[in-house]
Amino acid sequence: MSRQLRWSEIIPLFAFWPGVRKIIYTANAIESLNSQVREAVLNKRHFWSDEAAIKLIYLALRTVQTRWNRSPVQ
Known part of the structure; x- marks a missing residue:
């Protein structure tokens, strides 16, 4: 896909409005976090206890936090 299409x-x-854009960006970050935790x-699949699930x-x-704290690739 070319840059013009994107x-x-x-x-x-x-x-x-800027306030609405902030909500959109926040929703995207929450969805990203949710998908990464869900993937883990x-x-x-199975856990021995609730504590094991909480630890995972x-x-x-x-x-996820270490990925988000990395500086962007330049």
Whole structure:
């Protein structure tokens, strides 16, 4: 896909008020976090206890946090 085609998909977002755009961006971040935690849980499938599930979710969140804290590739 060329850059021009991608740009035409992004332009409509700028029609929203800044407050609405912030909500859209926040929703995208929440959905991303949810999908990454869900992926970690689905890969394991079964847990011996609730504590084991909580530990796995904690580790998944730590992994996500380290990815989000990395500086962007330049």
